[in-house]
Amino acid sequence: MTIPNKKAQGTFAEKVGDYCVKDISLAKEGRLLIDWAESRMPVLMGLREKYSKTKPFAGYKIAGCLHVTKETAVLIETLAEAGAEVYWSGCNPLSTNDAVAAALAEKGIHIFAWYANHEDFYWCIERTIDAKPHLTLDDGCDLIDTVHEKYKELANNHIIGGSEETTTGVHRLRARAAAGQLFYPVYAVNDAETKWDFDNVYGTGQSTLDGIIRATSVLLAGKNFVTAGHGHCGSGVAKRAKAMGSNTIITEISAVAALKGWLEGHEVMTMDEAAKVGDIFCTATGVKDIIVKRHFESMKDGAIVCNTGHYDSEINIDDLKSISKSNRTIRPNCEEYVLADGRRIYLLAEGRLINLAAAEGHPSEVMDMSFANQFMAHLSLIERYKSGENIPIEVMEIPPSQDENVASTKLEMMNLKIDALTEEQIRYINDYNAGT
Numbered sequence: 001m002t003i004p005n006k007k008a009q010g011t012f013a014e015k016v017g018d019y020c021v022k023d024i025s026l027a028k029e030g031r032l033l034i035d036w037a038e039s040r041m042p043v044l045m046g047l048r049e050k051y052s053k054t055k056p057f058a059g060y061k062i063a064g065c066l067h068v069t070k071e072t073a074v075l076i077e078t079l080a081e082a083g084a085e086v087y088w089s090g091c092n093p094l095s096t097n098d099a100v101a102a103a104l105a106e107k108g109i110h111i112f113a114w115y116a117n118h119e120d121f122y123w124c125i126e127r128t129i130d131a132k133p134h135l136t137l138d139d140g141c142d143l144i145d146t147v148h149e150k151y152k153e154l155a156n157n158h159i160i161g162g163s164e165e166t167t168t169g170v171h172r173l174r175a176r177a178a179a180g181q182l183f184y185p186v187y188a189v190n191d192a193e194t195k196w197d198f199d200n201v202y203g204t205g206q207s208t209l210d211g212i213i214r215a216t217s218v219l220l221a222g223k224n225f226v227t228a229g230h231g232h233c234g235s236g237v238a239k240r241a242k243a244m245g246s247n248t249i250i251t252e253i254s255a256v257a258a259l260k261g262w263l264e265g266h267e268v269m270t271m272d273e274a275a276k277v278g279d280i281f282c283t284a285t286g287v288k289d290i291i292v293k294r295h296f297e298s299m300k301d302g303a304i305v306c307n308t309g310h311y312d313s314e315i316n317i318d319d320l321k322s323i324s325k326s327n328r329t330i331r332p333n334c335e336e337y338v339l340a341d342g343r344r345i346y347l348l349a350e351g352r353l354i355n356l357a358a359a360e361g362h363p364s365e366v367m368d369m370s371f372a373n374q375f376m377a378h379l380s381l382i383e384r385y386k387s388g389e390n391i392p393i394e395v396m397e398i399p400p401s402q403d404e405n406v407a408s409t410k411l412e413m414m415n416l417k418i419d420a421l422t423e424e425q426i427r428y429i430n431d432y433n434a435g436t
Contacts, residue, residue, distance in 0.1 A: 019105035020124065022098040022114035030070075030103030034077070037070040040364035042413035043372040043406060048078040055083030056382055063133035064088045065125055065143035066165060067095040067356050068113045071367035073104055078375060080109065084135075087111075087128035091139040092310075093118040094349060094357035122146065129154065135378055136162035138186075140310045141169035148176070148183060155183040161381040161391060163187040163374055167200070167233070168286045168310040173395045185391045187377035189370070192398035194406045196232045199370040203362030205236030207355035208282060208308045209244065215333040215348045215358040216304055218280070221245030226278035228271060228291070228314070230254075230261040234284035237308060238266050241280075249274050251290075275299055282354070283307045283314035293319035299345055306348035308355055315351040333358040372406050373398060 038045055062084045066072050080086050088104070090096040090113035097115070104111045110131065112124035125146050136159060138144050144162055147155050161184050164170050170188045190196055209220065225246035227238040234250065238261065242248045248266040251274055252258040258268045274281075275295040279302070283290045286309050296319060299305075307314045321327070324337040324345075333349045349357035361367075377398065384391050411418065421429070428434050 018110055018127075020112045020114070020127070021101040021105050024102050024105060026099040026102040027106040028103075030073075030097070030099035030101070031106075033070040033097065033100055034073045034103055037074050037364045037367075041071065041074050041368035041371070043368045043409045044074055044078055044375065046409065046413070047372060047375050048081050051078075051082040051379070056379060058083030060135065060160075060382065061085045061087065061131050061133040062135045062137060062378065063128040063131065063143060064137040065091045065128070066137060066139040067091055067361055068101050068104070068111070069095070069097055069356070069361045069367075070100050071361065071364050071371065073100050074364075075371040075374060076104060076109055077107065078371075079378070080107075082375075082379075085110075085131075087131045087133060089113050089124040089128050089143070090117070090121075091142060092352060092356060093121050094352050095361070097360070126150070132158060134158070134160050135381060136186075137165075137374060137378065138162060138169055139165035141172040144169075144186065145172065145176075148181065152183070159184045160385045161185040161187070163189045163377040163381075164395075165195075165370070165374065166190050166310055167196070167231070170395065171286060177395050182393060182395070185381070185393050185396055187381070187396050187398060189373045189377055189398060192370075192373045192406075193400075193403045194369045194410075195373055195398075199362055199366045200232035201236035201239075203236070203366040203370075204233040204284070204308060204355060205240035207359055207362050208237045208284075208306075209240050211308075211333075211354035211357065211359035212280065212282070212304070212306060212348065215306075215331070215354070216346065218304065220280070223247065223279040224249060224277050226251065226271075226274045226281045227266075228281070228283040229285035229309075230257040230266075231284070233308060235261070235264070237282055237284055239264070242266065246280070249278065271295055272298070278303060280304045281306070284309055285314060286310065288313035289316050290314045292316045293323060296320050296323060296339070296345060299343070301343040302346070304346045304348065305351075306354040307351050308353055310353060312351040312353075315347070317347065317351050320345065320347065369406050369410055372409070373402065376402055376406070 068090045087110040096113040101113050112127045136143050167190050170190045176182045223246050225241040226249045227234045228251045230250045230252050238248050250261040250266045251271045262268050275298040327337045330336045335347045337345045348354050
Protein backbone atom coordinates (compact mmCIF):
# COMPACT_ATOMS: atom_id res chain seq x y z
CA MET A 1 0.00 0.00 0.00
CA THR A 2 1.34 3.43 -0.90
CA ILE A 3 0.98 5.89 1.94
CA PRO A 4 0.58 9.36 0.39
CA ASN A 5 1.33 11.34 3.50
CA LYS A 6 3.85 10.57 6.24
CA LYS A 7 1.37 11.81 8.82
CA ALA A 8 -0.88 8.84 8.06
CA GLN A 9 -0.46 5.17 8.86
CA GLY A 10 -1.69 2.20 6.83
CA THR A 11 -1.71 -1.58 7.03
CA PHE A 12 -3.01 -4.70 5.38
CA ALA A 13 -3.29 -6.67 8.63
CA GLU A 14 -5.10 -9.93 7.98
CA LYS A 15 -7.94 -9.40 10.45
CA VAL A 16 -8.21 -5.61 10.32
CA GLY A 17 -8.13 -5.01 6.59
CA ASP A 18 -6.75 -1.99 4.80
CA TYR A 19 -6.97 1.47 6.27
CA CYS A 20 -5.09 4.74 6.37
CA VAL A 21 -5.35 6.85 9.53
CA LYS A 22 -3.09 9.24 11.40
CA ASP A 23 -2.33 7.20 14.52
CA ILE A 24 -3.82 3.78 15.31
CA SER A 25 -2.73 4.12 18.94
CA LEU A 26 -5.55 6.67 19.40
CA ALA A 27 -8.14 3.88 19.07
CA LYS A 28 -8.88 3.60 22.79
CA GLU A 29 -9.62 7.32 23.03
CA GLY A 30 -11.82 7.10 19.96
CA ARG A 31 -13.76 4.14 21.35
CA LEU A 32 -14.70 6.18 24.43
CA LEU A 33 -16.04 8.96 22.18
CA ILE A 34 -18.07 6.46 20.17
CA ASP A 35 -19.47 4.89 23.35
CA TRP A 36 -20.63 8.34 24.47
CA ALA A 37 -22.35 8.99 21.13
CA GLU A 38 -24.08 5.61 21.26
CA SER A 39 -25.62 6.55 24.61
CA ARG A 40 -27.23 9.59 22.93
CA MET A 41 -28.44 7.93 19.72
CA PRO A 42 -31.25 5.53 20.70
CA VAL A 43 -32.99 5.44 17.31
CA LEU A 44 -29.88 4.32 15.45
CA MET A 45 -28.98 1.88 18.20
CA GLY A 46 -32.48 0.43 17.98
CA LEU A 47 -31.98 -0.12 14.26
CA ARG A 48 -28.66 -1.80 15.02
CA GLU A 49 -30.27 -4.18 17.50
CA LYS A 50 -33.01 -5.09 15.03
CA TYR A 51 -30.98 -5.55 11.85
CA SER A 52 -27.88 -7.12 13.39
CA LYS A 53 -30.04 -10.25 13.60
CA THR A 54 -31.23 -10.33 9.96
CA LYS A 55 -28.15 -8.69 8.35
CA PRO A 56 -29.89 -7.28 5.25
CA PHE A 57 -26.61 -5.84 3.90
CA ALA A 58 -24.71 -9.14 4.00
CA GLY A 59 -22.75 -9.56 0.78
CA TYR A 60 -22.89 -5.86 -0.10
CA LYS A 61 -20.23 -3.14 0.11
CA ILE A 62 -21.02 0.43 1.13
CA ALA A 63 -18.66 3.31 0.39
CA GLY A 64 -19.22 6.39 2.54
CA CYS A 65 -17.83 9.91 2.36
CA LEU A 66 -18.99 11.76 5.45
CA HIS A 67 -17.38 13.66 8.34
CA VAL A 68 -15.55 11.16 10.56
CA THR A 69 -17.06 12.08 13.90
CA LYS A 70 -18.17 9.96 16.83
CA GLU A 71 -21.76 10.15 15.53
CA THR A 72 -20.73 8.99 12.05
CA ALA A 73 -18.92 6.09 13.70
CA VAL A 74 -22.22 4.93 15.21
CA LEU A 75 -23.77 4.91 11.73
CA ILE A 76 -20.77 3.09 10.23
CA GLU A 77 -20.77 0.39 12.88
CA THR A 78 -24.56 0.02 12.58
CA LEU A 79 -24.19 -0.61 8.84
CA ALA A 80 -21.43 -3.12 9.57
CA GLU A 81 -23.50 -4.88 12.23
CA ALA A 82 -26.28 -5.16 9.65
CA GLY A 83 -23.90 -7.13 7.42
CA ALA A 84 -22.27 -4.48 5.19
CA GLU A 85 -18.59 -4.36 4.34
CA VAL A 86 -17.89 -0.66 4.90
CA TYR A 87 -15.30 1.58 3.22
CA TRP A 88 -15.10 5.20 4.39
CA SER A 89 -13.44 8.56 3.81
CA GLY A 90 -14.00 12.02 5.29
CA CYS A 91 -15.93 14.60 3.28
CA ASN A 92 -13.84 17.57 4.38
CA PRO A 93 -10.09 17.84 5.01
CA LEU A 94 -10.62 19.33 8.47
CA SER A 95 -13.57 17.31 9.81
CA THR A 96 -11.97 13.98 10.74
CA ASN A 97 -11.49 13.10 14.39
CA ASP A 98 -8.28 11.06 14.30
CA ALA A 99 -9.13 9.11 17.45
CA VAL A 100 -12.50 8.06 16.02
CA ALA A 101 -10.85 7.06 12.73
CA ALA A 102 -8.34 4.91 14.64
CA ALA A 103 -11.12 3.19 16.60
CA LEU A 104 -12.97 2.38 13.39
CA ALA A 105 -9.82 1.00 11.76
CA GLU A 106 -9.19 -1.19 14.80
CA LYS A 107 -12.77 -2.48 14.53
CA GLY A 108 -12.18 -3.61 10.94
CA ILE A 109 -13.65 -0.70 8.99
CA HIS A 110 -11.75 0.14 5.80
CA ILE A 111 -11.27 3.81 6.60
CA PHE A 112 -9.08 6.32 4.78
CA ALA A 113 -9.23 9.60 6.68
CA TRP A 114 -7.15 11.88 8.86
CA TYR A 115 -7.35 15.49 10.00
CA ALA A 116 -5.82 17.97 7.51
CA ASN A 117 -5.56 15.54 4.58
CA HIS A 118 -5.89 18.42 2.08
CA GLU A 119 -3.52 17.05 -0.57
CA ASP A 120 -4.79 13.49 -0.24
CA PHE A 121 -8.50 14.22 0.09
CA TYR A 122 -9.51 12.65 -3.23
CA TRP A 123 -6.92 9.89 -2.86
CA CYS A 124 -8.86 8.77 0.21
CA ILE A 125 -12.18 8.86 -1.63
CA GLU A 126 -10.79 6.83 -4.51
CA ARG A 127 -9.54 4.09 -2.18
CA THR A 128 -13.14 3.50 -1.09
CA ILE A 129 -14.27 3.31 -4.72
CA ASP A 130 -11.54 0.78 -5.53
CA ALA A 131 -13.54 -1.73 -3.47
CA LYS A 132 -16.32 -1.60 -6.10
CA PRO A 133 -19.12 -0.64 -3.71
CA HIS A 134 -22.76 -1.52 -4.31
CA LEU A 135 -24.03 1.57 -2.45
CA THR A 136 -22.64 5.07 -1.86
CA LEU A 137 -23.38 7.30 1.14
CA ASP A 138 -22.32 10.89 0.60
CA ASP A 139 -22.15 14.31 2.26
CA GLY A 140 -21.44 17.04 -0.27
CA CYS A 141 -21.52 14.80 -3.36
CA ASP A 142 -17.73 14.44 -3.74
CA LEU A 143 -17.92 10.64 -3.67
CA ILE A 144 -20.82 10.48 -6.12
CA ASP A 145 -19.15 13.04 -8.37
CA THR A 146 -15.86 11.11 -8.37
CA VAL A 147 -17.66 7.87 -9.21
CA HIS A 148 -19.53 9.51 -12.08
CA GLU A 149 -16.50 11.29 -13.52
CA LYS A 150 -13.72 8.71 -13.05
CA TYR A 151 -15.46 5.36 -12.55
CA LYS A 152 -18.29 5.49 -15.10
CA GLU A 153 -18.45 1.72 -15.53
CA LEU A 154 -19.21 1.32 -11.82
CA ALA A 155 -21.78 4.13 -11.91
CA ASN A 156 -23.58 2.68 -14.93
CA ASN A 157 -23.42 -1.05 -14.33
CA HIS A 158 -22.59 -1.89 -10.72
CA ILE A 159 -23.76 0.60 -8.10
CA ILE A 160 -27.35 0.02 -6.97
CA GLY A 161 -27.93 3.48 -5.52
CA GLY A 162 -26.87 6.02 -2.96
CA SER A 163 -27.83 8.77 -0.55
CA GLU A 164 -26.85 12.39 0.05
CA GLU A 165 -26.69 14.02 3.47
CA THR A 166 -26.50 17.77 2.95
CA THR A 167 -28.10 20.70 1.12
CA THR A 168 -25.07 21.48 -1.05
CA GLY A 169 -24.80 17.87 -2.18
CA VAL A 170 -28.49 17.65 -3.06
CA HIS A 171 -28.15 20.82 -5.16
CA ARG A 172 -25.22 19.23 -7.02
CA LEU A 173 -27.21 16.03 -7.53
CA ARG A 174 -30.24 17.81 -8.92
CA ALA A 175 -28.03 19.78 -11.30
CA ARG A 176 -26.43 16.52 -12.46
CA ALA A 177 -29.84 14.88 -12.90
CA ALA A 178 -31.17 17.88 -14.84
CA ALA A 179 -28.19 17.58 -17.20
CA GLY A 180 -28.91 13.88 -17.74
CA GLN A 181 -25.65 12.92 -16.02
CA LEU A 182 -26.98 10.99 -13.01
CA PHE A 183 -26.37 7.26 -13.57
CA TYR A 184 -27.93 5.67 -10.48
CA PRO A 185 -30.74 6.57 -8.04
CA VAL A 186 -29.90 8.64 -4.96
CA TYR A 187 -32.04 9.41 -1.91
CA ALA A 188 -31.99 13.09 -0.84
CA VAL A 189 -31.69 12.36 2.87
CA ASN A 190 -31.08 16.06 3.54
CA ASP A 191 -34.65 16.85 2.51
CA ALA A 192 -36.25 14.56 5.09
CA GLU A 193 -38.16 16.66 7.61
CA THR A 194 -36.48 14.80 10.49
CA LYS A 195 -33.15 15.82 9.00
CA TRP A 196 -33.22 19.43 7.92
CA ASP A 197 -35.70 20.73 10.50
CA PHE A 198 -33.52 19.33 13.31
CA ASP A 199 -29.96 18.59 12.17
CA ASN A 200 -29.72 21.72 9.99
CA VAL A 201 -31.48 24.11 12.37
CA TYR A 202 -30.58 22.96 15.88
CA GLY A 203 -27.41 21.04 15.07
CA THR A 204 -25.82 23.69 12.86
CA GLY A 205 -26.94 26.50 15.15
CA GLN A 206 -25.37 25.05 18.28
CA SER A 207 -22.23 23.55 16.75
CA THR A 208 -21.42 26.67 14.72
CA LEU A 209 -21.38 28.87 17.80
CA ASP A 210 -19.40 26.14 19.58
CA GLY A 211 -16.76 26.31 16.83
CA ILE A 212 -16.59 30.11 16.88
CA ILE A 213 -16.17 30.19 20.64
CA ARG A 214 -13.50 27.46 20.66
CA ALA A 215 -11.54 29.25 17.92
CA THR A 216 -11.76 32.73 19.45
CA SER A 217 -13.08 32.63 23.05
CA VAL A 218 -14.87 35.93 22.31
CA LEU A 219 -17.95 37.15 24.11
CA LEU A 220 -20.95 36.93 21.78
CA ALA A 221 -23.19 39.17 23.87
CA GLY A 222 -23.27 42.69 22.46
CA LYS A 223 -21.52 41.77 19.20
CA ASN A 224 -23.04 42.51 15.80
CA PHE A 225 -23.37 38.97 14.45
CA VAL A 226 -23.94 38.73 10.68
CA THR A 227 -25.32 35.52 9.19
CA ALA A 228 -25.33 35.22 5.40
CA GLY A 229 -28.32 33.13 4.43
CA HIS A 230 -31.48 32.50 6.42
CA GLY A 231 -32.35 28.99 5.29
CA HIS A 232 -32.51 26.05 7.66
CA CYS A 233 -28.84 26.29 8.64
CA GLY A 234 -28.53 30.08 8.70
CA SER A 235 -31.73 30.54 10.67
CA GLY A 236 -30.42 28.13 13.30
CA VAL A 237 -27.17 30.07 13.58
CA ALA A 238 -28.89 33.47 13.83
CA LYS A 239 -31.36 32.19 16.40
CA ARG A 240 -28.60 30.81 18.63
CA ALA A 241 -26.48 33.97 18.28
CA LYS A 242 -29.47 36.07 19.31
CA ALA A 243 -30.05 33.84 22.32
CA MET A 244 -26.42 34.45 23.35
CA GLY A 245 -27.05 38.20 23.38
CA SER A 246 -25.74 39.19 19.96
CA ASN A 247 -27.27 41.91 17.84
CA THR A 248 -28.18 39.73 14.88
CA ILE A 249 -28.13 40.73 11.23
CA ILE A 250 -29.01 38.54 8.26
CA THR A 251 -28.27 38.96 4.57
CA GLU A 252 -30.41 37.21 1.97
CA ILE A 253 -31.34 36.97 -1.71
CA SER A 254 -34.83 35.63 -0.97
CA ALA A 255 -37.49 38.18 -0.02
CA VAL A 256 -39.47 35.47 1.80
CA ALA A 257 -36.48 34.30 3.84
CA ALA A 258 -35.52 37.90 4.64
CA LEU A 259 -39.03 38.68 5.84
CA LYS A 260 -39.02 35.60 8.07
CA GLY A 261 -35.74 36.76 9.56
CA TRP A 262 -37.09 40.26 10.18
CA LEU A 263 -40.14 38.88 11.98
CA GLU A 264 -37.87 36.69 14.11
CA GLY A 265 -36.14 39.82 15.37
CA HIS A 266 -33.07 40.05 13.13
CA GLU A 267 -31.99 43.12 11.19
CA VAL A 268 -31.95 42.66 7.42
CA MET A 269 -29.22 44.23 5.29
CA THR A 270 -27.18 43.66 2.17
CA MET A 271 -23.70 42.28 2.77
CA ASP A 272 -22.29 45.62 1.57
CA GLU A 273 -24.13 47.32 4.46
CA ALA A 274 -23.46 44.58 6.99
CA ALA A 275 -19.72 44.54 6.24
CA LYS A 276 -19.39 48.03 7.72
CA VAL A 277 -20.96 47.20 11.08
CA GLY A 278 -20.43 43.47 11.72
CA ASP A 279 -18.16 42.09 14.42
CA ILE A 280 -18.63 38.41 13.52
CA PHE A 281 -19.59 37.10 10.07
CA CYS A 282 -20.78 33.58 9.34
CA THR A 283 -21.74 32.38 5.86
CA ALA A 284 -24.38 29.67 5.48
CA THR A 285 -25.50 29.82 1.86
CA GLY A 286 -23.88 27.06 -0.21
CA VAL A 287 -22.93 29.73 -2.78
CA LYS A 288 -19.45 31.02 -3.65
CA ASP A 289 -18.14 34.57 -3.13
CA ILE A 290 -20.53 35.71 -0.40
CA ILE A 291 -17.75 37.72 1.25
CA VAL A 292 -15.27 39.23 -1.22
CA LYS A 293 -12.64 41.96 -1.46
CA ARG A 294 -14.93 44.99 -1.14
CA HIS A 295 -16.48 43.52 2.01
CA PHE A 296 -13.10 42.91 3.64
CA GLU A 297 -12.12 46.47 2.77
CA SER A 298 -15.19 47.77 4.65
CA MET A 299 -14.79 45.69 7.80
CA LYS A 300 -13.84 47.13 11.14
CA ASP A 301 -10.60 46.28 12.92
CA GLY A 302 -10.90 42.90 14.66
CA ALA A 303 -13.72 41.50 12.54
CA ILE A 304 -14.09 37.71 12.70
CA VAL A 305 -15.06 35.81 9.54
CA CYS A 306 -16.11 32.17 9.27
CA ASN A 307 -18.21 29.76 7.23
CA THR A 308 -20.59 26.98 8.17
CA GLY A 309 -21.50 25.93 4.63
CA HIS A 310 -20.12 22.69 3.22
CA TYR A 311 -17.39 24.19 1.00
CA ASP A 312 -14.78 26.87 1.65
CA SER A 313 -15.74 28.92 -1.40
CA GLU A 314 -18.25 31.19 0.36
CA ILE A 315 -15.43 33.38 1.64
CA ASN A 316 -13.01 34.52 -1.07
CA ILE A 317 -9.76 33.94 0.79
CA ASP A 318 -7.62 34.92 -2.20
CA ASP A 319 -9.24 38.36 -2.06
CA LEU A 320 -8.38 38.64 1.62
CA LYS A 321 -4.78 37.62 0.97
CA SER A 322 -4.48 40.13 -1.87
CA ILE A 323 -5.17 43.09 0.42
CA SER A 324 -3.18 41.85 3.42
CA LYS A 325 0.40 42.74 4.21
CA SER A 326 0.88 39.89 6.65
CA ASN A 327 -0.86 36.99 8.28
CA ARG A 328 -0.19 34.59 11.14
CA THR A 329 -1.93 31.80 13.00
CA ILE A 330 -2.67 33.40 16.32
CA ARG A 331 -4.43 30.42 17.95
CA PRO A 332 -5.76 27.07 16.66
CA ASN A 333 -8.22 27.62 13.79
CA CYS A 334 -7.78 31.40 13.98
CA GLU A 335 -5.62 33.22 11.45
CA GLU A 336 -4.95 36.95 11.70
CA TYR A 337 -4.72 38.94 8.45
CA VAL A 338 -3.34 42.48 8.73
CA LEU A 339 -4.49 44.89 6.03
CA ALA A 340 -2.35 47.67 4.58
CA ASP A 341 -3.83 50.26 6.97
CA GLY A 342 -3.25 48.05 10.02
CA ARG A 343 -6.80 46.75 10.44
CA ARG A 344 -6.96 43.08 11.47
CA ILE A 345 -9.39 40.48 10.17
CA TYR A 346 -9.55 37.03 11.71
CA LEU A 347 -10.36 34.06 9.46
CA LEU A 348 -11.48 30.92 11.25
CA ALA A 349 -10.75 27.32 10.22
CA GLU A 350 -9.36 28.27 6.80
CA GLY A 351 -12.88 29.28 5.75
CA ARG A 352 -14.02 25.67 6.05
CA LEU A 353 -17.08 24.59 7.98
CA ILE A 354 -16.42 26.01 11.41
CA ASN A 355 -18.63 23.62 13.37
CA LEU A 356 -16.57 20.59 12.36
CA ALA A 357 -13.14 22.08 11.73
CA ALA A 358 -13.01 23.89 15.08
CA ALA A 359 -15.54 21.91 17.12
CA GLU A 360 -17.09 18.43 17.18
CA GLY A 361 -19.93 18.89 14.73
CA HIS A 362 -23.60 18.47 15.53
CA PRO A 363 -24.72 17.02 18.85
CA SER A 364 -25.37 13.26 18.86
CA GLU A 365 -29.06 13.71 19.65
CA VAL A 366 -29.90 15.37 16.31
CA MET A 367 -27.54 13.18 14.27
CA ASP A 368 -29.46 10.21 15.66
CA MET A 369 -32.38 11.11 13.41
CA SER A 370 -30.30 12.11 10.40
CA PHE A 371 -28.30 8.88 10.45
CA ALA A 372 -31.39 6.78 11.10
CA ASN A 373 -32.67 8.24 7.82
CA GLN A 374 -29.40 7.32 6.12
CA PHE A 375 -29.61 3.74 7.33
CA MET A 376 -33.24 3.38 6.30
CA ALA A 377 -32.58 4.91 2.88
CA HIS A 378 -29.95 2.28 2.17
CA LEU A 379 -32.16 -0.44 3.58
CA SER A 380 -34.87 0.68 1.16
CA LEU A 381 -32.43 0.57 -1.77
CA ILE A 382 -31.34 -2.97 -0.91
CA GLU A 383 -34.88 -4.23 -0.35
CA ARG A 384 -36.09 -2.71 -3.62
CA TYR A 385 -33.10 -4.16 -5.47
CA LYS A 386 -33.56 -7.63 -3.97
CA SER A 387 -37.25 -7.59 -4.92
CA GLY A 388 -36.27 -7.06 -8.56
CA GLU A 389 -37.72 -3.55 -8.77
CA ASN A 390 -36.41 -1.36 -11.54
CA ILE A 391 -35.56 1.67 -9.39
CA PRO A 392 -35.84 4.91 -11.42
CA ILE A 393 -32.60 6.82 -11.85
CA GLU A 394 -33.44 10.09 -10.14
CA VAL A 395 -32.96 12.11 -6.97
CA MET A 396 -35.53 10.47 -4.69
CA GLU A 397 -37.34 11.96 -1.70
CA ILE A 398 -37.55 10.25 1.67
CA PRO A 399 -41.19 9.13 2.08
CA PRO A 400 -43.24 10.95 4.77
CA SER A 401 -43.92 7.60 6.44
CA GLN A 402 -40.20 7.27 7.18
CA ASP A 403 -40.13 10.73 8.74
CA GLU A 404 -43.06 9.80 10.97
CA ASN A 405 -41.41 6.52 11.90
CA VAL A 406 -38.12 8.20 12.84
CA ALA A 407 -39.87 10.97 14.82
CA SER A 408 -42.19 8.54 16.60
CA THR A 409 -39.29 6.31 17.57
CA LYS A 410 -37.35 9.31 18.86
CA LEU A 411 -40.30 10.43 21.00
CA GLU A 412 -40.75 6.91 22.33
CA MET A 413 -37.07 6.67 23.29
CA MET A 414 -37.42 10.02 25.10
CA ASN A 415 -40.53 8.75 26.91
CA LEU A 416 -42.67 11.49 25.37
CA LYS A 417 -46.26 10.81 24.40
CA ILE A 418 -48.53 12.54 21.88
CA ASP A 419 -52.28 12.46 21.22
CA ALA A 420 -54.06 10.41 18.56
CA LEU A 421 -57.17 11.30 16.56
CA THR A 422 -60.40 9.53 17.40
CA GLU A 423 -62.42 7.80 14.70
CA GLU A 424 -64.95 10.63 14.87
CA GLN A 425 -62.20 13.23 14.38
CA ILE A 426 -60.88 11.32 11.37
CA ARG A 427 -64.38 11.24 9.85
CA TYR A 428 -64.68 15.00 10.48
CA ILE A 429 -61.38 15.72 8.73
CA ASN A 430 -62.43 13.70 5.69
CA ASP A 431 -65.98 15.11 5.48
CA TYR A 432 -66.03 17.86 2.88
CA ASN A 433 -69.51 18.91 4.03
CA ALA A 434 -68.32 19.69 7.54
CA GLY A 435 -68.26 23.42 8.18
CA THR A 436 -70.20 26.17 9.89
